[in-house]
Amino acid sequence: MKRTEGVQIGNGEEEKRILDLLREVLRHRRMAKRIRNVETLAWSDTQSWESPRFKWQGLRKPSVLVLSAGLQGRLEIGDWKTYLNWRYLQLNTRQTVHIAQPSIQALLPALLFIAAATSLDFNIGQYASELFASIFGPPVLLLTVYRVGPAMRKLFLRVDSVAAESLGAMILLSLFKKIDSLSLPENENAKKRHGLAARLWPEPNITERIANL
Numbered sequence: 001m002k003r004t005e006g007v008q009i010g011n012g013e014e015e016k017r018i019l020d021l022l023r024e025v026l027r028h029r030r031m032a033k034r035i036r037n038v039e040t041l042a043w044s045d046t047q048s049w050e051s052p053r054f055k056w057q058g059l060r061k062p063s064v065l066v067l068s069a070g071l072q073g074r075l076e077i078g079d080w081k082t083y084l085n086w087r088y089l090q091l092n093t094r095q096t097v098h099i100a101q102p103s104i105q106a107l108l109p110a111l112l113f114i115a116a117a118t119s120l121d122f123n124i125g126q127y128a129s130e131l132f133a134s135i136f137g138p139p140v141l142l143l144t145v146y147r148v149g150p151a152m153r154k155l156f157l158r159v160d161s162v163a164a165e166s167l168g169a170m171i172l173l174s175l176f177k178k179i180d181s182l183s184l185p186e187n188e189n190a191k192k193r194h195g196l197a198a199r200l201w202p203e204p205n206i207t208e209r210i211a212n213l
Helices: 013-026 077-087 093-123 126-167 169-181 185-191 195-200 206-212
Strands: 002-004 007-010 040-044 053-055 064-068
Touching: 007 064, 013 040, 013 064, 013 077, 077 126, 077 169, 093 126, 126 169, 126 195, 126 206, 169 206, 185 206
Parallel strands: 040 064
Antiparallel strands: 002 007, 007 040, 053 064
């Protein structure tokens, strides 16, 4: 195990099997070649289990897959297959529109406000547009912020539902329950959010993901 720039490069059997699975999953995905041909896996204590990332290594060099260190050595190879297929789900147009609907609806007041302000500026003048913005801008902003968090959670949960249709609800549910049983600090902290903080937080916690399936 080699440590570099805050991550640990892994080169054991587990890493090799995960990379083989990843290349198989990404083979037919519309992704850059440097990502599809990833050759290195790293573990990081600061990487969220829900959001693996590809670390850029430079032009024409394969990226490094960075995973949460909390999952290292704690999932079976079948779990990793489900995880990677869930995380890099290929969506069709209908599924994309369905998933995006909550976010579009949450941003609609802001979009209408911008359109109205632009129309006033064009048809009446800058003063009318600025007056309109000063009166209606703050409440529209507050309304948008209040709506975005729940909308983003719905988006993530719809992705889970679509993935469950493809992978099997029980298979994905089993993965989430197993990850929940690991008591990762990020999951335990997320469960403690209540009130306004919980409403504004854009990602669902693991309990919400499980209940959604």
